[in-house]
Amino acid sequence: MEGIEDISMEKMEYIDLFTLQSLIREAVGEAVPVPIWLKAEIASISVKSYGHVYLELSQSDKSGVIAKSKAAIWQSYREAVLGRFRKDTGSDLEAGVEVLIQVRVSYHSLYGMTLSIVDINPSFTLGERQIQKQQTIDRLTKEGLMDRQKKLRLAELPYYLAVISADTAAGYGDFRRHLLENEYGFAYRLDLFSAAMQGATAPDSIREALDGIMDSDIAYDAVLILRGGGSELDLSCFDDYSLAAAIARFPIPVFTAIGHDRDHHVADMVANTFVKTPTALADLVIDRTAEADGKITAAANRLMVAFTGRLRTQEAMLEAHERLVVSMVRSRLDAAEAKLSFYDAKIPASDPRRLLERGIPIVADGKGVKIDSARGRRPGDAISVHMPDGRLDCVVQRVLLGEDIDKETVKTA
Structure with missing residues (x-):
């Protein structure tokens, strides 16, 4: 084509791929001639059956992942590296762990750059975890989440309990057996929300279980997060900020029993009780439950004592009223009997026959009604005078009363 200079292959300078790879290999060998200590995070790890361990290392900042590289622990170094880490931390290497490793850097024309891990510093990993843990505590404190759960009160009689644990965990089995076979015979409802309880996936898994509890139709009295122990590194997932914040913000009291002896984790610190x-x-x-049962029993006993005392008081008052009524009735009966006796004694004395027997005449009007007074009589009235030996039928000639009799007596004299 016009305007384009024809450049022959003989005049162009170039190198082949192998030469380029050789140059890179030499440059790497010169730049990193001996093993160096490298800080990185394990993004993934794969243990092969034939003995080698393959890893992907990464480094991140606020913007995300900024570097990646493949690494390997060859079979000849496997026990020295993995065994030492397991012995010092109680855990196996896993994704999400930040490590300080000694690597030998090499470059191969077929496989590219390789980081061969020949040693590891477990203390660095533990120290980094402590730094991250303190940063999490500081952040939660600043956000006012450290004591939020502790303001919630557990029900006096807890019955509906949501348990977050691995369904095959020995700790959950121990808890269930110990709770349901209690010596008092108390009954509880336990609902298990299964979750991963260690490793990089544990925080998200436990938070999903918390979401499941909130989405249920049951008003749980408490949430119990259980794990049957483990190494410090195994339990480091309970120092995760997202998990601790979710526990702190949960509207139901959260109790933790993670099974550690020496230290407690951030999840414990923000929980209602651990x-x-x-x-x-x-x-x-x-x-x-026993405390509440004791209060109920004591209240029932106090009520029974009060009721019994009130009943006895009422019985005493009733007996007193009974005695009073009996006394009053007896007094009235006695008075009535005395009055009746009085009248019984008086009636015979008033019998006309008794009067006649005593020589006392009885005066009656024309109708036979006894007359006790001259007052009211008039001349011409018929009267009869009854005597022991007979009767006189008379007619009133005149009536003299009181002073008239006295005057008549004077005249006669």
Whole structure:
């Protein structure tokens, strides 16, 4: 084509791929001639059956992942590296762990750059975890979440309990057996929300379980997060900020029993209450119920005593009233009997026959009605005078009363 200079292959300078790879290999060898200590995070790890371990290392900042590289632990170094890490931390290497490793850098024309891990510093990983843990605590404190759960009160009689644990975990089995076979015979409803309880997936898994509890139609009295112990690194997932914040903001009291002896984690710090072991948590729930049961029993006893005392008082008052009524009735009966006796004695004395027998005449009007007074009589009235030996039928000639009789007596004299 016009305007384009024809450049022959003989005049162009170039190198082949192998030469380029050789140059890179030499440059890498010169730049990193001996093993160096490298800080990185394990993005993934794969243990092969034939003995080699393959890893992907990464480094991140606020913007995300900024560097990646493949690494390997060859079979000849496997026990020295993995065994030392397991011995010092109690855990295996896993994704999400930040490590300080000694690597030998090499470059191969077919496989590219390789980081061969020949040693590891477990203390660095543990130290980094402590730094991250303190940063999480500081952030939660600043956001006012450290004591939020502690303002919630557990029900006096906890019955509906949501448990977050691995369904095959020994700790959950111990808790369930200890709680449901309690010596008092208290009954509880336990609903298990299964979740991963260690590793990089645990925080998200536990938060999903919390969401499941909120989405249920049951008003749970408490949420119990259980795990049957583990190494410090195994339990480091409970220092995760997102998990701790979710626990702190949860509207139901959250109790943790992660099973550690030496230290407690951020999840414990933000929880309403934490204990060391699942069986200790079962005892706490049982003791709470026993305390409420004791209060109810004491109240029932006080009520019974008060009722019995009131009943006895009422019985005493009733007996007193009964005695008073009996006394009053007896007094009235006695008075009535005395009055009746009086009249019984008086009636014979008033019998006309008795008067006649005593020589006392009885005066009656024309109708036979006894007359006790001259007052009211008139001349011409018929009267009869009854005597012991007969009767006189008379007619009133005149009536003299009081002074008239006295005057008549004077005249006669």
